[in-house]
Amino acid sequence: MIKTTVHPGPVTPASSGNSILEVDALTKEFGGLTAVNAVTLHVPERSIVSVIGPNGAGKTTFFNMITGIYAPTRGSIKLAGRELVGLRPDQVTEAGIARTFQNIRLFSSMTSEENIMVGRNSRLKSTFVDAVLRTRRFHESEHEAREAARIMLDFVGLSQWRNEIATNLPYGDQRKLEIARALATTPKLILLDEPAAGMNPRETEDLKALIRRIRDELGVTICLIEHDMRLVMTLSEYITVLDYGTKISEGLPHQVRNDPAVMEAYLGRGAAAGEYGKEEAPR
Amino acid sequence: MTVATPAKPAVRRPVVKPDRTILLVLFFVVTSVLLIISHQPGMMKSLGPFGDVLRNKVVEALVVSLFLANVLFAYLWKAANWAKLLVGIGSLLFVLPLAGQTDTSLLDLSIQIMIFAALALGLNIVVGLAGLLDLGYVAFFAVGAYTWSIFASPRFGEVLKYYGENPGATGSGTLAIGLVLTGVTAGSMLYIRGLHGRMAPTRLSSLSFLLAGFGLLSGIILVGRSILVLASGSAAAVASGINPGFFWLFLALSIMAAAIVGVLIGLPVLRLKGDYLAIITLGLGEVIRVLANNLGLYTAGSQGITPIGSAPVPWFNSLAGSLGFRPDQYSLLFLYVLVLIVIAVILLVNVRLDKSRIGRAWVAIRDDEIAAQAMGVPLMQTKLIAFATGASFAGVMGMIFAAKQTFISPESFNLLQSITVLSMVVLGGMGSFSGVILGAAVVTLLNLRILPGLGEASANVPWIPQEVNPANFNRFIFGSILVAMMLLRPEGLLPNKRVARELHHEDDQEDESEDGNASGLKQGGDVYSAGLATIKEDDRPGGER
Amino acid sequence: MTQSTVPPQPTAPSTTGSAMLELNDIHSYYDHIHALKGITLKAYEGEIVALIGGNGAGKTTTLRTVSGMMKPRVGTLTYLGQDIAGKPAHQTMQMGMSHVPEGRRIFPQLTVRENLEVGAYTITDRKLIEERVQEGFAYFPRLKERENQLGGTMSGGEQQMLAIARALMVNPRLLLLDEPSMGLSPLFVEAIFDIIVKLNREHNTTVLLVEQNANMALAIAHRAYVLQTGEMKLSGKASDIAKDETVRKAYLGDE
Amino acid sequence: QTTIKIATISPLSGGQSNLGTQIRNGVQLAVNEYAAQFKKAGFNLQLVPYDDQADPATGTAAARKIAADNQILAVVGTLNSGVAIPASAALAPSNLVMISPANTANQVTDRGLANMNRIVARDDSQGPAGANFIMNNLKAKKVYVLNDKTAYGEGLAAEVEKALKAKGVTISGSEGTEEKSDFSSIVAKIKLTKPDAIYFGGIYNQIGVFIKQLRGAGIDTPVVGGDGLDSSELPVIIGKAGANNVYYTTVAAPLEALPAAKTFAANFQKTFNTPAQGFGAFGYDAAKVTLQGILDAARANGGKAPSRKQVMDTIRKGTYKGLLSGEVSFNSVGDRKAATLYVIKIKDGKAALETSLSVKPPKN
Amino acid sequence: MELSVLLPFIVNVIVGGLVLGFVYAIIALGYTMVYGVLQLINFAHSEVFITGAVVGFEIFRVLQDSAMNGYLKLLLALLAAMTVSGLLNVLIERLAYRPLRGAPRLVPLITAIGVSLILQDVLRFLEGLQGRFDLTYTLPTGFGNKFCATDSTCAPVGNFLRTIGVDVQLKDVILVVVALVSLLVLNYVVNRTRLGKAIRAVSQDRVTAGLMGIDSNRMISATFLIGGSLGGVSGVLFGMKFGTVNAYSGFDPGIIAFTAAVLGGIGSIPGAVLGGLLLGVIQNLIGVMNIFGNLLGFANLGTIDASYSKIGPFIVLVLILIFKPTGLLGKSNVEKV
Ligand SMILES: Nc1ncnc2c1ncn2[C@@H]1O[C@H](COP(=O)(O)OP(=O)(O)OP(=O)(O)O)[C@@H](O)[C@H]1O
Ligand SMILES: Nc1ncnc2c1ncn2[C@@H]1O[C@H](COP(=O)(O)OP(=O)(O)OP(=O)(O)O)[C@@H](O)[C@H]1O
């Protein structure tokens, strides 16, 4: 159902070799501050990759440039070979990148369903004239949007909130709704900015499963920012670490986890065990 | 202990509305009878003291208001469909024109209400749905009005005469050049636009787009000018305006003209947010008025254009004549029917747009521009559509207004008018179609009936001194009513569900009016976006560079 | 597996006598949403009390009700022996509370320093304010680096640090923390918990802690409450709660 | 007893309510005076005032309402020509006569409506009169012409400019301004171009401020205007020190000069507790014409209440004497056949008659 | 026309524009203050400042014949106007805006328009009670229409002005001084004091300000008090400069002043001043455009005369906002995405 109505094509497990997203030497300067410094990242199609790094490392800024919200100072961003630098955010979305926000940004006067329908907007065919004349195309579009909303709500498990105002949802569910809304745009790639923030370990587990399903069932490539190491380490196939805007490490989870530079800058000593309690005394 | 499941919202029990068919029909009959009697001097005379009561101007204003409330109740109350239809159609198509036969001012009033209702509906799209605060909305009304007036009055002849006397170097050669220029530039603009759809715009391509735009503008000016010069020979033929048969064509032209002006104004300013937009639209509204005041050749400046023609509809006139209307009422009656049709169409368009992809996009950008954009809503385009749609409603009504008044001058298009329309929207309930129509009706009735009625009724009451005669305090009374209504029903008379949902004035959430700070808990109060740009300028979205 | 950052306090604060903060059968609403359905909770002077629960359980609502951002519709709420139900936030704050709200709520147009100074609004002694600002900088050196950056341009985690530092400006008697670790990188999560413990130990600050990171929260708390859909499901010593099977399953992610 | 009403349309609220109220009050005074006479004839006379807020659309709506009230037999109004033009058109189909106490724009009667009359001179006589005064009495060779961008002010200033140009006077500047407070750039331009006289077509509350600033800047050039300056407030606004060398053309002699006006002014003051001004007197005169016309029509109708058409025709044909502004009779389009234009001079804050001349409308 | 005439002309036009600009600036601040904390265009501010002018006028009238020093009279008038306008503004907020906290922002906007209409009629009624409509300032003895260049009262400035050919009046100088002092005081209060910081915090997030122990309602009242007092000052200055006010004369300058606030960057004090000055100068320059047009032989410029000066500010606003969407000195909203 999902595959046929909302997302085209059958889905195979990830790991194909082609990069869907190629970011090269991307840089962003705010006045004197270089928030992102010549970062290069290639995301293979149908993979789950993570960007991690200490607070203020430039992760969100990196996402903002990819989605066209900030104009990069330098560098290039290619989605399936197409240059994205210079496109407006809506054009980027149309090109196939969807995202969620670190600080949830749902449409506050709309219900959950309507929020998702907006996400579907850019894929609908009907025009102004169709809407006024109520043509067949209009009805088809409306049906498609509503159907997409239904499917997405089901997919993330929020069906019972369908007609509730989005911002009345509990925090964690708002995050899921944002994901559903982003998925409704039928992206090739979805960028998740701290999707597990505000979730307890149990909910994080569910989220992990959801993210996997997004990739496996919908065939969407996933790039995420997270501070929850348990999630990152178990979910990601590839990890890039930023610090002060610069890439300090990358590789498979276990490589990154054991990289001293990462431990020093980000994880702290106890992290190697995959847990973050620690023995040493407070500094 | 079980795994937590999210709290289900408490289900609100739907309010069961009682069926009011009988009440509705009764109300309709009573108010109709009252309306007709109170506008039939002969009958009133025979009624004795009751007639005197009816003749009181305040009572009269109330009767008119109550009668118009029929339509409202037919819409609001739960009643059988036949009754709703009967009351709606009956009051608008039969009773009102019937009463208008003896009291033409009723027709005038109704037309005025519907004109304002259309304006309010148009502004509602811009402000209520898309969240763009436009304080210069009346400019589009002016554009529509002048589009028709210039041609349907002696002005056009004057313009042609002027160009005949001052042809400059213009001739058929200029026309050719102009046409070529227009064609080439328009073509290249389309081409570049297509290009931008496929690849990111570069500095060069944006620049050439702009350049082509200027070329197009000058091309159009050249073409226009040479047409005027070439046509100047027929100045005498159009000395009292063009053939009124063009009315129907101009109905479309006025829509287009207003929409184009809407886009032209919108292009530079729609990137601004909230109150930056408000003040700049206010300014541009004034600019249009001042231009109308200064471009004397076309608009007759402050002298105003008169007389302005209206459509010739012989069949309608003979129909009206056979129904007992006087010839001097034909035109007004015709405009009444026309405006009724137009507003029905406008309402339909509104409702349909609202429940469509575009309507959702409008609300989305109102709620959160960045998120909307990130969901693939093209900001500029969506806003421009809102602006142009809103403008086009004003445009067509401007034309009808001009035809009704037969005289227009820039004074009718001042800032106060924009503000009045805005107050209709807010008073009625932003975002709610029935609400803004009601708001328009209430404000217009207040201004044209109730307040003057108060003035009249009190003018000959000996104990009311002239200094405090309500007729002198229209602003005071109107202002007080505005304030009172806002305080009592901040969500509007017939609120839009979305807005009402945001306006949760519950005691639990600390009520700011008392002592606290909490209403911002859910920062939903904003119905148009915050006054500040969301992103630093140097971080403007890539595409807008 | 749950290794506490710090060993439990040698002497737990006394939990007899009158509590510093007491909620009794509190009901709070958002419009038609009944968010708290009779919450009863106590916090004694010098305690760290953890509040855990799933999404939408009402943890945030509880804190908001305590601090006066919302009025409870039913129930009593006493703080330091005074009835504070319905008292607006600015009054409760002047009684020595401090609240790190959900979503950080930094003043976006004030600089980092100004944010901190506003946090010290109830203090008039300029010297003391400066001292506290420096203290905040010491906790979070990043804030010092960005002293004059506008709060709104800080990264999510940086804002979280700022929100915590801002709340500490007044050296509160009762600190309400709503998911202080949210958005912080692992290193800083540790730091935050260290700070909480330090405050509690050195200044005898009472802490009402809402955390999704329940493992760590329970490790430093003396007592804990478990909320579920607006109701109090469980309460007791933090170490006991941490061992509870169902709690582990429901909130700690154990399978 | 049959009720007969007359209506006024004038701005009662908004920026021009001061003048609009004068008109209403002047009419009220006349109605009070005539009430007894009407009573004797078997009629109960009433006044219904309408507020047009100086806005054409509001004025038109008021006119349509008036047209619907069959007891109203005549209208006195309006203040602004811009309102009079559409309002009279709206009244025309119901043959409701309108007598204007203030509207001077040519277009008001040039449309040839049967119901529109005025007891004031037209701008095409007022304009040349002003122009002649500027040339002959002030001997100006260079004139700066200003207007207020309203139908009245701009129309009048255009007439003046036309007349001046025809006589070869240099126009050193000609512009309109809606500004009500700050005239510094215009004053600077006047200082630069040094005209011999300034003409300002507009209304006293704007021009007064302008003159005040002009004099404040040390420029003593004479300022000439039209009937819009006819208000006792003008010298007050300019301030004693600067209220010199100001002239205006108007159709009513200064109230002090007429014995009839004296009692009128006293009555006015007594009834309304504010001093009467030019437009109060005009309103009063217009109302008297109206009421007299209704009485005449009633008499012709055998003592019964006349129809609107009868009133309209009677008024157009009649001759009315004993008014503050002299005798009134109308030509075929409703212009006052012979109006006297007075040129008033303000010196040391006092208005005094400078010259007077008789003018005739173009048609007869 | 030769340069020796033209140069002083243009200088005077600009100086006149600057003086006008100061009036706009200080009116603009009344709008900006309120806008800053409530995001409300306080349409009633124009009447609040006219009220100040009326109060000032009454003080001058009462003191007309007293032998008091002119500057003292002015000071009294300013104080009285500040008090009345300030309290009026607080009252308006209390009755008309406070109950609407949390309502959509257009609702208080419409309320403000309503209040504005009410005040217009009330002022007119009060004026009418005195049998007059247009209030006219009688300036305190000592500085009527004195020119600095020729009068000894402002000798030190006068000498300087004379040499550069500028022709300002003493009252203009007073106006600028009073305006500057108010601006500096305001700037200090808003940016340097605890009160100012609290007001700014409230303006950004009322709920969180409450969590800092700030009583947002008191801060909002304080803001209206300050804004109203500024309105009082601007009313007195306005009346002094132009000589006449009536119930409606606040509306137009009010709009221009708000435009100035927007142009400078809404919420920014130096921005409002800059915007006011700029608009004052531009208005005056557009007003004399035809002179240059005619002199230089550009017929098209020659048609741009005083009738366009009203819209000059708006056109400038459009042009500037296109390049600087948040105004000249406005901080962009730095909401983090
Ligand atoms: N608009 C801006 N102006 C100035 N500095 C900025 C701006 N936006 C971000 N920064 C700075 O750039 C750095 C990178 O911020 P970013 O939000 O990308 O961090 P992040 O890696 O997402 O951190 P976190 O994990 O805390 O969310 C931060 O130090 C931040 O303060
Ligand atoms: N501002 C609000 N408006 C309406 N309903 C709300 C609001 N905030 C919370 N709710 C509702 O109140 C209930 C309790 O929410 P609360 O935010 O207190 O939960 P929480 O335990 O803090 O959850 P989370 O872990 O997601 O932060 C939820 O059902 C939620 O949907």
Ligand SMILES: CC(C)C[C@H](N)C(=O)O
């Ligand atoms: C008030 C007046 C001066 C009216 C002017 N005569 C006009 O026709 O509009």
Ligand SMILES: [Mg+2]
């Ligand atoms: Mg981030």
Ligand SMILES: [Mg+2]
């Ligand atoms: Mg929470």
